[in-house]
Amino acid sequence: MNIARTPGSLDLMPSGYLVTDNERSILYANRYALAQLGHDDLGGTPLFDIFTLASCILFESYIAPLLLKEGACDEIQLTLKAADGSKRSVVTNIRRDETDNNRVHWTFINASQRDKLFQELIDARNLLEEKTRFLEARTVTDDVTGLPNRLSVTQYLTERMSNPTLAQSQFVVLFIDLDGFKSINDTYGHAVGDQFLKAVGQRLARSLRASDLVARYGGDEYVVLLQQTADTANTNTLMIQRIVNQLNTPFQINGNTLSVSASAGATHYPQRSSVESEQLIRQADQAMYKAKLAGKNQIRWFDPDWENSQRTQHELTAQIRQGIELNQFLLHYQPKINLKSGTVIGLEALIRWQHPNRGLLMPGDFLMHIENQQIELELGDWVIDTALKQATQWHQRGLPLPVSVNVSGFQLMDPQFLERLTALLYRYPDLPRQHFELELLETCAIDDSMNIANVIASCRRMGLLVSLDDFGTGYSTLSHLKDLSVDILKIDRSFVQDMLTNPSNIAIIKGIIGFAKAFDCKAIAEGIESADQQAALLQLGCQTGQGYHIASPMPGESIETWLTGRPASTKP
Amino acid sequence: MDDVFIRQRNNVKVFGNGERVLMFAHGFGCDQTMWRFVTDTMQRDYRIVTFDYVGSGESDLSAFNSTRYATLEGYADDITDILEALNLTGVTLIGHSVSSVIGMLAAIKVPERVSQLVMVCPSPYYLNDPPEYEGGFERDDLEELIDLMDKNYIGWANYLAPLVMGSRAGPQFVHELSGSFCSTDPLVAKTFAKATFFSDYRSVLPNCTTPTLVLQSRIDSLASVKVGQYVTDHLPDGHLKILDTEGHCIHMTDHNQVETEIRAFASAR
Structure with a gap:
């Protein structure tokens, strides 16, 4: 390209046009460029003379390497210096011409409009920043107190x-x-x-x-x-x-x-x-x-331990509820007999849980974890229902065996207990009411403020039998016993266990038998583990009892077989 | 640190034949490809290591941390990380522009790994500090530079993006790097620019006992001959070589001269 013979048309161009050599000297500037920068001539002027220092840095660190590598550079904003020292903001496009001694061609247009927009952008950003700070402060602060929310x-x-x-x-x-x-x-x-x-x-x-x-x-x-x-x-x-x-x-x-x-x-x-x-x-x-x-x-x-126990309890509750649905619970029955004749007088139903992972669980393995909770009521109802069904079946098959179930104080205190019990009994109209017995822990019956005496009285009026379980461990007073009016006192196994070696236990057993006579109810001994204990109890005047010596708890379907194996006189 | 991680983070390239290891550090604004004019021929006789600082070139942008890279020490850590990852000792470290100072900081930190320094167009301080020191720039000039960078590097939408995204989003980068030469993320570029142009490392020069060659361009608007002289005078083992060149990127524009000087310096020891 020959600058000297450049047609005048470049001077008519409404944008700046410069050509520099590879030594960064200006070879040509069109009329627009000269007018913008206030010069008559720029030929031979070092490029950096019309650059601000900031533009020089940008050139050295950005434009020059880019031109060397890629030969072109577009839309770069620079600041040029005019002859009078004033600054011109421009946007340039730059090309290096490898075929012509690496001369560089520059076009530039005025960037004042762009600067104005950029300033507006800065203002908008500042405003946005201010509003964001305000909003952030609002979202994290409580209006009333000024405290963090x-x-x-x-x-x-x-x-x-x-x-x-x-x-x-x-x-x-x-x-x-x-x-x-x-x-x-x-x-x-x-x-x-x-x-x-x-x-x-x-x-x-x-x-x-x-x-x-x-x-x-x-x-x-x-x-x-x-x-x-x-x-x-x-x-x-x-x-x-x-x-x-x-x-x-x-x-x-x-x-x-x-x-x-x-x-x-x-x-x-x-x-x-x-x-x-x-x-x-x-x-x-x-x-x-x-x-x-x-x-x-x-x-x-x-207390973190409390939280853990809560969690365990929630899981256990869910498992029990599922266990009821999946028929994992079952009742075993322990015979009660007349100690003298050996005649079977009844069966105590005891809950078992056939756990899918843990095997057959005894009541002590799970009942204490659900004490005083809704699930205890649900499970209690299941026990009553199942025992009623079994007793009815035996009754229908000519085996008039009274069945007893254990009932907790929490169950009895439940306002709907009597209502639900009535409904359950209603399902089994064939079963004589006196063939069904509720065993209640003596310890639960002591707190008469809970109106337990009334509930017991109602149960008896329905025709059911009521016994006080583990009797002798609960410190009942005579007047209290009088108010309770139950049918049977069950002598706690702890007195029976070492009655042969511990004379004071014999005295207690005698006392309980005396109570029973005085209050017109029966006494039955629990936990008989030997023939000697059975004989001793008989001698003390206790006519009935249960325990491993007589029979272990067994599934309902085994009861008939067990009965078959006994002498005819001992059958019910 | 995991050497594979470092190699990827800094896009480290190792090539060439030879016993002696030359490590090239790029300056502000671009990436390791700035050195290719020199390394193309030198790789025949030297083992060459080039890399991109985190935030530049094809480095792992996600590793950028505006606190670490707010000072040149953060960039020096990139160099020492690489030297350790590659387990290099006795390296000749060649830095252009700001990397002269970064290289010096690395040499002070791990002198056993850096046995020689070459500073190409260095400046320990870009501002004038009359009467003793002429860095070449006034604060206004550098403020204008940052302003120009704002206008050039930042897409206008990106300008508001951090606010729209919320400050909790952290230093995430919403756009992909184009990968083209010299393109730089606005935050990264500004952080690098501020670390480069507003920091004063003059007092550190006497602490660098590593033998150092200072290559000075005869005409360089960014780092004048006076600045090159100052650097040499304050280095305990500095040697100034003024080249008959013009501009700041002499390793690109006059790479033959630069290569000759590096070869002479590297083989002299």
Whole structure:
């Protein structure tokens, strides 16, 4: 290309056009370029003379390597210097011509419009930043108290627990719930209530160290994170006590003197097993709830073992419910006999669980884990129903064997117990009621405040027999026994077991037999394991009994075989 | 650290024949391919190691950490990581521009691994500090540079992306690197630019006892001869060679001269 013979048309071009040599000297500048930069001539001028220093750096570090490697470079924004020292913002496209001594061709257009748009973009960004900060502050702060809110404290906990350095640190999560806040709201209105909540937050915040944190969790609940400096629970409790006690001092709100107390639950971090932030707060919340139940204005620590046992219980409950559906439960029956004649007088139904993994389970393996829970009632109903069915079958087959089932105090105290029992009995109208017996632990029957005596009386009015199981272990008083009015007293196996070696047990057994006579009920001995015990009981005047010596509990279908093997006189 | 991880992270290339190992470190703005004019011929006689700093070229962008790479020490750690991963000792480390200083920091950190330094167009400080020191630039010039980088590197949509995505998203990169020469992520480029142009490493020069060749371009608007002289004067074992060249990328524009000097320096020891 010969610059000297370039037609004048380049001067008519409404954009800047430059040609530089490979030494970065300007060989040609069109009229537009000269006009923009305020020069008459730029021939021979070093390129960098019309570049700002920033553009020089950009050229050296970006444009020059790019031109060397790829030969072209598009839409680069640069700042040029005009003759009067003013700056021109331009956008350039650049080409290197390998065929012509590596001359470089530049076109540029004014970038002032682009700069204006960019400035608007910067303004928009700043505005957006400001709004984002505002929104972030709003989403993490509680409006009423100005404290961090629920979301914020949970996030903080999560971040802290996932931070490898901070996760090592020990801290306490404290859940505080105000006692009696609702009445402040009701009496003085929400405006005062809100001011009160704010004052509580401020007081809590003042009682903390810089490393601690207080947040409003919701309603009248606050969560406090305490950095643990001392490693003893005692010190922690004292610290928590101090924080909670601060709230006992009355507050002055709008001329009103307002008082509350607070219940607090606390939990530790770290724990033996891994926990999550929300779980920690829930633990502290649970402990707080216990504090409330314990009479408010108290502090309770969360017990991780309790949570584990809860979990086991939930699993067990689900398994039992499934076990009922899948017929994994069954009843074994232990014969009761007349000790003198050997005649079978009845059978005690005892629950067994054919567990798919653990094999045949005895009542002691699972019943204690479901005490006082709904599932205990469901299983209890199953036992009654199954025993009734079995007794009916025997009755229909000419075996009039009374069957007894064990009933817990919790079952008896259930308001629907009598109703459900009636419904179950109704299913088996053929069975004489006196052939069905409820065995109740003496210990359960002692607490007459629960109206157990009335329930027992109702059962007897239905025609059922009622016995007191494990009798002699429950410290019944004479007057209590009189009120209870049962049909049978079952002498506890512990007295029978060593009656032959322990004279005081003989005295107790004599006493129980005496009670039974006095209250017009029968006595039956449990746990007879030898012929000598059987003989001794007979001698003391006890006519009936059960135990391994007589027969072990056995499946219902084995009973008939067992009976067949006995002398004819002993059959029912 | 896992050497495979380091090799991938820094896109490390090892090639060439020879006993002596030459490691080439690229400067601000581009990547290791800047060195290909020199390495194309030198690989016949030397074992060559080239790489991209994290954030540049075809490095693993996900390894970028704006705290680590806010200072040149972070980039020096890239070099020492590579030297350790490849278990190299007695290396001649050649750095262009800012990598002269980065190389010096690496040599101070692992002197047993770096036996020679070549600084191509170095500057320990780009700002003027009158009367003793003329870095060549005023603060306004460098602020303008950052502004120009904003305007050139950042797609306008990306300019708002971090805000739209939210600060919690962390330093994630929403777009793929185009992979083309010199393209750089805006955050990475600005971080590198700030580390390069606003830091002052003059006081570190006397701590570098490694024999150092300073290759100075006769006319270089980024690093003047005065700056090259200053560097040489303050290095305990520095040797200045002023080349009759113009510009800052002399390893590309005048690679034959640069190669000759590197060969002479590497074989002299």
